[in-house]
Amino acid sequence: MKKDKKRTVEHCLVIDIGSLARANILSNDCHGTWVWRDDDNAVTSSAEYQHNQGIFTLRFASNDQNKVQNIRISTTPCNYGNHRYWFTCPGENCGRRIAKIYFVDGQFLCRHCHKLNYLIQQCSKRYVAQLNMQRMRIKLGWPLDHDQVPFIKKINKPLNKHHKTFRAMVDKHDEYERQHNATTMALFNAFIDRLDRFKES
Structure with a gap:
């Protein structure tokens, strides 16, 4: 029997914490709208966000339901000063420190919790x-x-x-x-x- 292919990270909505840091979104009480765009720069999806005291809150609609998800953010020191930001995966019994969260089945989690592969692993x-x-x-x-x-x-x-x-x-x-x-x-x-x-x- 042919094995079913797993979903890939390339086909999911993703939030990269490095992008948030470069956009100065990780300062306290920062809020706004995060958008995803296609190759033609047209907006395909969006989510409201707010960051306060190390908690990154996302508000979005999924399957005609309004959802709220809180994701903890931590930091580690860099070798040359400053610090690096990380998401803490909110998945059950996970808690991994990760740089990216992926949207699958109505929630943002790490690729391990979503059981995602990279496209290159399947080709x-x-x-x-x-x-x-x-x-x-x-x-x-x-x-x-x-x-x-x-x-x-x-x-x-x-x-x-x-x-x-x-x-x-x-x-x-x-x-x-x-x-x-x-x-x-x-x-x-x-x-x-x-x-x-x-x-x-």
Whole structure:
């Protein structure tokens, strides 16, 4: 019997605590509306939020019901001063310290409580390198519709990235690209071999 695929994090609404911190939402008594947008920048979903004394409160509608969910927020010190924020998963018997919460079945929990996989865990091995390469291009802001990334983009560092971080990301992309090209060539050669055998039979 074929095993059913799990839901993936890529297909869920997600709140990243890093995004909240960068938007200065984690100051006391901060409130507003958090929105999710599609690829055309159109709003697809929204939730009202409020943060006060380490409690992040979400108010949203699900299945025609108004819901309220309280999620505790904690901090840990960073090596170079300041601190890092974390959600504490409100799932039953969980309490994991996490950076992202996902919306499934009417509540925001960690991916473990929702039993979510990453898309890459479900795709065929032949597509893993290609998927990793494309994800790295998205992070770097590079086009997906080109077989080869223009060289100029590999040397022009974005303003929001440290040079060392940018160089490491480019090297990782290039390695994924080499793996993808090798897989493509191996599949092509295997196809040619099968075609030759078919002609000989």
